[in-house]
Amino acid sequence: MNSPSSLSARGYLIAFIATAVWSTAAILIGYLTTRFQMPPLALAFWRDLIVAVALGGALAVGARPLLRLERRDLPFSVVYGLVLAVFNALWTVSITLNGAAVSTVLVHSSPAFTVLVAWRWWGERLDIPKIGAVILSLAGCILASGAYHPATWRIDPLGILIGLLPGLAFAVYSLMGKLSSRRGTSPWTTTLYSFAFGTAFLLLVQRPETFFWLSRPMAVGMSSWREAALCWGILIALAIGPTAGGYGLYTASLAYLPAGTANLIITFEPVMTAMMAFLFLGERLTVVQLGGGGLILVGVILLRLSEQSTRSNGPD
Secondary structure, eight states: OOOHHHHHHHHHHHHHHHHHHHHHHHHHHHHHHHHSOOOHHHHHHHHHHHHHHHHHHHHHHHOGGGGOOOGGGHHHHHHHHHHHHHHHHHHHHHHHHHOHHHHHHHHTTHHHHHHHHHHHHHOOOOOHHHHHHHHHHHHHHHHHHTTTSGGGGOSOHHHHHHHHHHHHHHHHHHHHHHHHHHTTOOHHHHHHHHHHHHHHHHHTTOOHHHHTGGGOTTOTTOOSHHHHHHHHHHHHHHIIIIIIIHHHHHHHHTTTSOHHHHHHHGGGHHHHHHHHHHHHHOOOOOHHHHHHHHHHHHHHHHHHHHHHHHHHHOOO
16 A cells, blocks of 8 residues: 555656646647637637547546546536636636736635635644645745736736636636545546536637637738648647646645645646747747746645655654
């Protein structure tokens, strides 16, 4: 039988891999919305639909039992899908109102919400190291996303409020993922049905011109069928890779880690995104961004050492 320490280490590894996989999503989304002028809500809908279809097909071929959803789990999965859809919609609105840098910082307020709710409802530890890790991760995210310039924050207070809501929504998503693991549901079953129901909810907010956007061979901003094929290819890659892989692995990590810990690890995403852009797109990687990554990493290490110390000393 694996020791609690080895199980925790496995959870950290899975969460870091999920973050690395997730970090490519921002690059692909940026490419789709800038080069092809793809409407954000249309992007969210089609991405989620492709995830549901692709993951459902993969499970049907390779792991058919994971397609089974118990009747008792149906209401939970519907709500989980609603939370995912709300997160995607609010994240899109936040980027529109606040810009990418501020939106990134605000959505990564999620660990603070997560650790507070998990402490209050589930009795997860809330100690000085965990609070310190939250503060370090938020500070690191500010540096990594370039939101440390005062001018960046000269926005409407309503925009700040709306920008915090995706962080709250993702905290709820994380906590429900943890609850799903406690119920014994496979993370891939959870991911499949959260995206399936999330797609259904996103369909409700599509306008005809955005819903049928990808059905036009000469869509807005495209000059040829080749461009249309490229857009579809990138969208499919976004759905199958960073979206299905990232969400699935993140949900899997919740079987081994407290929800707050897993959520803290993914604040490393902006740093990994910057590194990916530096390696593959030739974008600039600044000392400030690396410093932000260092702060987040210190926070995660602090949290890990605290957990090991707690185990060695026994329960309080």
